[in-house]
Amino acid sequence: MAKNRLFMKKLLILIIITLFISCNNTKDKFIGIWMGDRENFYNPNEGNSENISLTQGLPILLDFKKENKLNLKIFGAKTFKNIEWKIENDSLLNINNIKYKIRKVTKDTISLELFTRAEKYDYKIYRIKDKKIKLDSSSVIQNLTTEIWSNLKNYPKERNQLEFENHIEYYKNSVRLLKYNVPLKEYGIENSSESVLNTYSDSWLIGKYKNYYFISQNDYQLYGTSIYFNINQITKLNNSELNIYRPNWTINQEGIFYKSKPKTNNLLNKKALVGLWKSENLGNKKYTYYKREVKESEKYKGNLFYEFSLEKLKIYGTETDTLICDWYLNRDKTILFNYNSWELNSITGINGEALDLKDFEKNSLELNLFNNYIYKDNNQYKLNINQKFERIKNH
Numbered sequence: 027m028a029k030n031r032l033f034m035k036k037l038l039i040l041i042i043i044t045l046f047i048s049c050n051n052t053k054d055k056f057i058g059i060w061m062g063d064r065e066n067f068y069n070p071n072e073g074n075s076e077n078i079s080l081t082q083g084l085p086i087l088l089d090f091k092k093e094n095k096l097n098l099k100i101f102g103a104k105t106f107k108n109i110e111w112k113i114e115n116d117s118l119l120n121i122n123n124i125k126y127k128i129r130k131v132t133k134d135t136i137s138l139e140l141f142t143r144a145e146k147y148d149y150k151i152y153r154i155k156d157k158k159i160k161l162d163s164s165s166v167i168q169n170l171t172t173e174i175w176s177n178l179k180n181y182p183k184e185r186n187q188l189e190f191e192n193h194i195e196y197y198k199n200s201v202r203l204l205k206y207n208v209p210l211k212e213y214g215i216e217n218s219s220e221s222v223l224n225t226y227s228d229s230w231l232i233g234k235y236k237n238y239y240f241i242s243q244n245d246y247q248l249y250g251t252s253i254y255f256n257i258n259q260i261t262k263l264n265n266s267e268l269n270i271y272r273p274n275w276t277i278n279q280e281g282i283f284y285k286s287k288p289k290t291n292n293l294l295n296k297k298a299l300v301g302l303w304k305s306e307n308l309g310n311k312k313y314t315y316y317k318r319e320v321k322e323s324e325k326y327k328g329n330l331f332y333e334f335s336l337e338k339l340k341i342y343g344t345e346t347d348t349l350i351c352d353w354y355l356n357r358d359k360t361i362l363f364n365y366n367s368w369e370l371n372s373i374t375g376i377n378g379e380a381l382d383l384k385d386f387e388k389n390s391l392e393l394n395l396f397n398n399y400i401y402k403d404n405n406q407y408k409l410n411i412n413q414k415f416e417r418i419k420n421h
Contacts, residue, residue, distance in 0.1 A: 053113045055131050056090040059238070060151040061257050061273065087235055087257070088151060096121065099235050135273075152273040155280070157261040158237040166232055166239055166263060170196040174357050175268050175283035182288045182358065186221070191272075194283065195356055202230040202243060203356055203363060203380065213315040222315060225361055225380035225396060239263075241270065290359040294386045296336055299355075302419035303391055305330040313398065313408045326400050326407035332391075332415060339364050346402040351379075359383065362393070384412075391415040 087099035096109040111121045119126040119138060126149075127139035134153045139146055159166060177192045178184040188206045195203040207221040233240045239260040261280055262269035268283040306329055313320040328344030339353040351366035365378040382394035391414075398409040 059154045060088045062086045062151050154259050155261050159239045171198050174286045176286045177283050181286045200229045203227050214317040227378045288358045294359045299334045303332045303415035304418050305413040305415045312411045326409050389417040
């Protein structure tokens with residue numbers, strides 16, 4: 027009996043030591059700087075209560091330090107220093123008394139269990155790369171906002187291989203422009219190997235923490251009103267190459283981008299477009315890439331006008347609303363993009379659009395519209411996707 031009690035006592039001590047060592051091992055794995063992958067607005071233990079520890083704004087950096095201290099960097103805002111954190115029972119992460127279930131810990135990724143609207147899901151954080159950029163912030167921005175960054179070495183010869191986020195242009199007015207191909211089968215057109223060019227624009231921001239640089243985007247339409255929705259690390263930047271560490275759900279990888287200087291149409295520049303242009307809105311009668319039929323009542327009937335000054339573009343039709351916006355040409359003169367401010371119930375934002383420049387001559391201009399809507403008395407009508415303009419007036 028005494029031997030059994032002695033054995034149980036030794037076993038209990040062994041279990042306690044094992045748990046202590048295991049807990050310390052788990053804690054050690056947290057030490058370092060991590061990037062949060064997406065929004066985290068809820069406390070997993072209390073249903074819909076706001077999780078004040080990790081959601082002062084997004085995206086975030088978490089710098090786990092020894093002695094149970096944490097610096098929490100709100101990207102684009104401020105840093106909260108010396109927040110308390112600890113590991114409980116080798117299975118819970120406690121930050122400011124908010125607890126997260128630890129699903130999995132590896133060298134580079136930590137999965138935490140969150141609870142949102144009665145659903146459990148993974149919230150991942152990723153260890154940053156130990157790659158510092160030896161430039162000041164203005165030099166980083168200057169490097170980013172010159173030329174085109176593409177992970178296609180032979181762009182534009184390989185432009186048919188363009189995919190989302192492998193062709194990026196950064197502009198100093200916080201616009202990020204993406205150019206990529208969309209297979210027609212995604213529009214419901216079966217047995218087609220063809221694709222059409224598409225564009226996407228949003229807003230970008232640079233942040234710095236301990237000589238590490240990070241870049242993030244937010245919805246261009248809500249620029250200035252919404253939080254930034256992701257965070258990526260710049261791991262290399264020089265006159266010819268840009269590397270961005272963009273961790274995601276399945277793989278951790280660094281995207282390699284090369285500076286590209288494609289040949290451009292020397293005749294085309296902002297000054298060359300200044301004037302009034304008219305399209306009869308005929309083209310090839312294509313109103314959508316999707317298979318569904320567009321009703322006659324949805325189609326716009328009448329001429330379409332583009333009136334360019336050096337800074338402003340007026341877009342209007344016959345007796346339609348007039349859109350006045352700022353406009354730009356992208357760096358290889360293949361995309362015309364514009365944006366205008368809006369306000370609704372004291373909320374302001376920016377609406378951005380892009381158009382594919384198919385052809386330009388001194389007095390003719392052909393555009394592909396990605397957003398082919400025009401408005402009249404709060405009613406919405408569809409324009410032809412393809413628009414052929416003639417110059418009717420110089421300024």
